[in-house]
Amino acid sequence: MFMSEKFPQEAKKIMDERFGHDTLLSLATTDTDREVVETFGLNEIGMIKSIVPENWEQVLYDFYSLYEKLHYECSEPYEGIQDLIVALRAKGFILALITGKGERSCQITLNAFGMEHNFDEILTGSESENVKAQSLKLLLKKYDLLPAQCVYIGDAVSDVSEAGKAGIICLSALWGTTAKAEELKIINADYIFETVGELRDYLLSMPERISPTLELEKKTGLINPPPSNNFRLRR
Ligand SMILES: O=C(O)COP(=O)(O)O
Numbered sequence: 001m002f003m004s005e006k007f008p009q010e011a012k013k014i015m016d017e018r019f020g021h022d023t024l025l026s027l028a029t030t031d032t033d034r035e036v037v038e039t040f041g042l043n044e045i046g047m048i049k050s051i052v053p054e055n056w057e058q059v060l061y062d063f064y065s066l067y068e069k070l071h072y073e074c075s076e077p078y079e080g081i082q083d084l085i086v087a088l089r090a091k092g093f094i095l096a097l098i099t100g101k102g103e104r105s106c107q108i109t110l111n112a113f114g115m116e117h118n119f120d121e122i123l124t125g126s127e128s129e130n131v132k133a134q135s136l137k138l139l140l141k142k143y144d145l146l147p148a149q150c151v152y153i154g155d156a157v158s159d160v161s162e163a164g165k166a167g168i169i170c171l172s173a174l175w176g177t178t179a180k181a182e183e184l185k186i187i188n189a190d191y192i193f194e195t196v197g198e199l200r201d202y203l204l205s206m207p208e209r210i211s212p213t214l215e216l217e218k219k220t221g222l223i224n225p226p227p228s229n230n231f232r233l234r235r
Contacts, residue, residue, distance in 0.1 A: 041129070041130030041132075042100060042125060042126070043101055043102030043103075044101065045060060045127040046126070046127030048060050048063060049127065064105070067108055068108050068112075071108060071112045072112070077115075078175060080196035080197060080200065082118075084200050084203070085118050091204065094120045095119050095120055096120060096121035096123065097110075097118075097121070097122045098123045098135045098136065098152070099122075099124055100130065101124055101125055102124055102127070103124045106124050110122075121139060123135040123138070130162060132154075132162035132163070133162040133166050136150070136152060136162070136166035136168055137166050140166065147166060147167035147168045151169050151170075151171055151203075151206075152169070154171075154173065155172065155174070155175075155176035155179040156178070156179070157183055157187065160184070160187055160188045171191045171199060171203075172184040172188045172192050172193065173193055173196075174192060174194050175194065175195060
């Protein structure tokens, strides 16, 4: 939702040099956008295991090194996202990053953009299944919140169903390069956002009742949310 990603051509070249013809052939038969998208929801360990089952440890090792090295050419935050995060924090929202990414790739990306301190919570993905609904439920419990006090923002069709399992509204971001806009417009018609600006207007005009920190303050008299370091949940 918050960054664009392209598979870097340079990475393909390095994989070829590193693995030789056989591995490249196996990648060539599976490395399509469709197949990669079908593995979304799993972290990079699960994705790589499903695409290159026989050689996944080596591929994972190289993936991390390439991901870090070539990060500058494959991702950047969408325009307006970092400003929006600052504005939401200023308004007192608790911000949680719930991603299908694994802990390590998530950290590489956040560090690359200087965003490692932007979130109160960071919950990463599992290699075997989509655990976003479980992550949302954990947060509801931890912060003693009702689903109606939260929103989830995602660009995938599965984000709508995962948020739904936790009883939480999913705001669908259509600007992502992999967003299936037509499908999202059908299954989540009331919560479609074509641009970061539209999402910003919606979030910043949300009534107080859906602003979790303000609710917490009212209930408990807390001025600040609980310190994030003690609460960081990781799988
Ligand atoms: O971009 C990814 O690698 C994972 O996508 P997500 O953060 O929406 O789960």
